[in-house]
Amino acid sequence: MNGLLTLPRVSLAVTPTPLQPAPRLSEELGVEVWLKRDDLTGLGLGGNKTRGLEYLLAEAIAQGCDCLVTGAGPQSNWAMLAALAARRCGLDPYLVFYGSPVPVTGNLLLDQMVGADVRFTGDPDRASVDVAIQTLADELRVAGRRPYVLPRGGATALGAVGYVRASLELAEQLLAAGLTPSRLWLATGSCGTQAGLVAGARWLRVPYQVVGVTVSRPAEECVARVLDLAGAVAELLGDRAGRLSRAGVRAPLAGRGGRGPAGRPHRGRLPGPGVLGQGHGLPDRRGPRRRSRRTGRVPGDRRRPDPVQRREVGAVKEAT
Ligand SMILES: Cc1ncc(COP(=O)(O)O)c(C=O)c1O
Structure with a gap:
């Protein structure tokens, strides 16, 4: 996995982002919930994309x-x-x-x-x-x-490396806090974030499943995209470090068996259906009601309500 160290990267994000407990949500759901605060990555209004952009901009600069x-x-x-x-x-x-x-x-x-x-x-x-x-x-x-061209969401193998790196950061925090979570929930759109987390989970043999909740694309499309991108990330880093392989990532993602080399489950759960709302930027009547009742007012909700609401609605549906 030396690729993580040798890949060019510009510094854009303020990391590590905090890993914080969510006591009220935990109490209401009856499960312990912690939040990895990647809304606090520091660039502009923050968000998950900054991590991938560190690698993508480095490539853009290298290409002149x-x-x-x-x-x-x-x-x-x-x-x-x-x-x-x-x-x-x-x-x-x-x-x-x-x-x-x-x-x-x-x-x-x-x-x-x-x-x-x-x-x-x-x-x-x-x-x-x-x-x-x-x-x-x-x-x-x-x-x-001389344009550097990026697809929607920056969903490329190189962009997804940002969340392999984030997986390492999270693993260190979990170890320090003595936590062994069973699931890591995230909103999935262009699928690069989930792909990076799945590749990272595979590499680190973490105890948690990576569960994506689709905020835009049909679930089947997300499945294919996560599979492809996770495999590509593995190849990108594996080529350099010789640890990851496409096959190694595909197996747990497919959900057949789902046990890692150490016998621990680290399946990449795929985005489930039934949590999509009316469309991007449109309030979902399930989201705001649940959110305010279960979590209270959280700064930043208005700024990007969609993926967060859907992630929570998905988590609540699953957990209750
Ligand atoms: C806050 C937030 N979370 C998650 C996502 C999904 O990330 P990705 O596009 O990498 O699947 C997005 C992007 O749409 C987002 O803005």
Whole structure:
């Protein structure tokens, strides 16, 4: 796993992020719940994407790129953090959003403040972003620029390495706190975060299952993406360290048997159906009601309610 040490990385995140107990939620659910506070990663408004961006921006710099092109929805945490990270590293951010122009609030306002070049596809289909990113990158190349192009969510093997590293950080915290959790819950969108955690769990032989709750894509699509990306991360790091293999990651993910070399279960549970709401950015009537009743007011909820609400709704459904 020396790849973790030798892969180029720029420092963007404030780590380690705290691992904190959630006493009220634990009491209400009757299970001990701890929170890994990756909303406190420090760049901009924080969030999970910063860890992957440390590796991605390092590659962009190594390739001599002068701008970054990516996209998502107009309130995307990913796009906001990618734009901030690009600026931090001296690259010009270009963002492509699906749909038509919307009022400039929240993350879109931050995108504007950081001077990102923002464009809309005019098509409400999320996937319209994928083609538009490539088209814009081609235009920039013709204009003499050197774009670093990233897909929605930064969901690449290199980006997912950020959560292999986070797995190591978490393992150290769990050891120090004397905790052996049975499950690690997360929101899953473009699937890079879960893939990194699954690869990390496999490598570290942790006691917990990685359970993703899909916030956007159909569960079956997430399954395929997590499998592919976790395998690619394993290859990326395994090639360098010779420890991980695609087969080694696929087996626990498939859920057949699910026991690691040490006999411990470390299955990668896949995003379950039935927790998707009305759509991205739309309040889910199950989410806010449950959330306020079970957890009280938590700073940051309004800022990014969707994945967090769905993760909690999924966790509550599973645990109760
Ligand atoms: C707060 C939060 N959690 C989780 C996710 C999902 O991460 P990923 O896109 O890597 O699956 C996102 C991204 O959509 C997010 O903004």
